[in-house]
Amino acid sequence: MSGQRKAVALISGGLDSLLAARVIQDQGIHVEGINFFTGFCVEGHTHAIRKRDQKKEKRNNALWVAEQLGMKLHIEDIVDEYKQVLTNPKHGYGANLNPCLDCKVFMVRKAHEWIERKGFDFIITGEVIGQRPMSQRKETMPIVADESGASDLLLRPLCAKNLPETLPEREGWVDRQQLFDFSGRSRKPQMALAASLGIEDYAQPAGGCCFLTDEQYAVKLKDLWQARGSRDYEMDDIMLLKVGRHLRPSKAYKVIIAREEGESNFLQGYRKGFPHIKTVSHGGPLALIDGEVTDQDVQLIGRLVARYSQGRNADEVLLAYTDLAGETRELRVDPMKPHEIPKDWLI
């Protein structure tokens, strides 16, 4: 094989993958980026939904990194395939529902399939030994390479000198001497390298870019699985877990109450799939009901929704309840008082 060698870089949008791709570009390799969308990526979603966040910059960091590096970026939808990774992780979960090691193996495997399909030569990641407690440790580096099938086609430029030589190094496509030996949790070596390359603007993710590392989100997802009696989910489920207050007054149903106008607007898009309640006599949130409810339940949910409306101190609040068939009827309720809402209802 002759001509310019080609590599695909896993691009998360953070600094490490940016640097890994850049240092390989600087060795004359043609690099393109690949970014995986699991459905749990934090990237801009809540900003897009919540009205008070609408003015925040909605930059997709992976796209931004690719543009800074002048390389193509391929975004892969792996939502369906990722269910198996999340619901049955061989290496278990981290502190919450984050299957980080299985996730990394899966993404590198997808990248390996991609390079075989596209005729690329090797794979780059921004992994650094010791950077992450679950997936980026000395012991896990060979696990990712072996279980993904990528083997020695997987090059980690930021810590390559701490690892056995890979094929791109042995073949001389890449000069090992120009790679790095970063290790540990410190970000200083990466920041120094960025400065030396003239890179000043980069994303600073605090605690990762995945909702599965978020404790509150993980609690809501566990509740969903428990209520359904199976560890399954659809895209709409995982989107709705990012929005609103979730309260479960009964095993049979939960209520999702918008916290502000942007969330109400977002939930509007889901009205046809759920029974829902809207405040009529006062300003108030839209609430979706996920599960099966009796007339008595609807009355209780009405009182709960009224509690979060502008009529919370009124004697009576008028609401509209619409069932799954689209039939709407009036509800007149006295809003719940704060002490009437058990703490364990809040998921």
Next chain:
Amino acid sequence: MKRHRIDCRRLLCPMPVIKVQNAIEDLPAGTLVEAICTDPGALNDIPAWSRINGHRLVETRTDDGEYIVVVEVVSE
């Protein structure tokens, strides 16, 4: 010029970008791809994806709460 419409309403980024990307893979050069979105992030993300991957941004506009992005497919 052929126009290919993609309904990205209710989808949050990056799904609109992915839908545009996957559609373009099968379309001939010169086709106009029109994405109709409700996530305002699409106004940044689809143009950025187009610039990176060598396609031509034709138009972005807001129409009654929807965000429309038109991209012309350019061959490599």
